[in-house]
Amino acid sequence: MKQEFENSPENYLQNIADDLSSISGTCNEIKETQLNCATTDDLNNLSTSVTSAVTEKVDE
Structure with a gap:
């Protein structure tokens, strides 16, 4: 009767493959x-654009 151990080379390699996949x-x-993710620069640029657009509309 052949008994398989949890630490057999095949299981060991499969565990490594599973970990690498994860x-x-x-x-x-x-x-x-x-x-x-937006960066701080992205948010600052957006803020500037919105402020400019609102200012332009208010000035009209």
């Missing part, structure tokens, strides 16, 4: 979040 997925989520 880490890869987490890295992709972080990248997407970073790409979708």
Whole structure:
């Protein structure tokens, strides 16, 4: 009777592959979040644009 151990080389490698897959997925989520985040400069530029547009409309 062949007994499989949880720490067999196949299981060990599969665990590593599963962990790497999970880490890869987490890295992709972080990248997407970073790409979708507005920076402080973006917000400052938006603020300036809105202020200018409102000032222009008020002056009219």
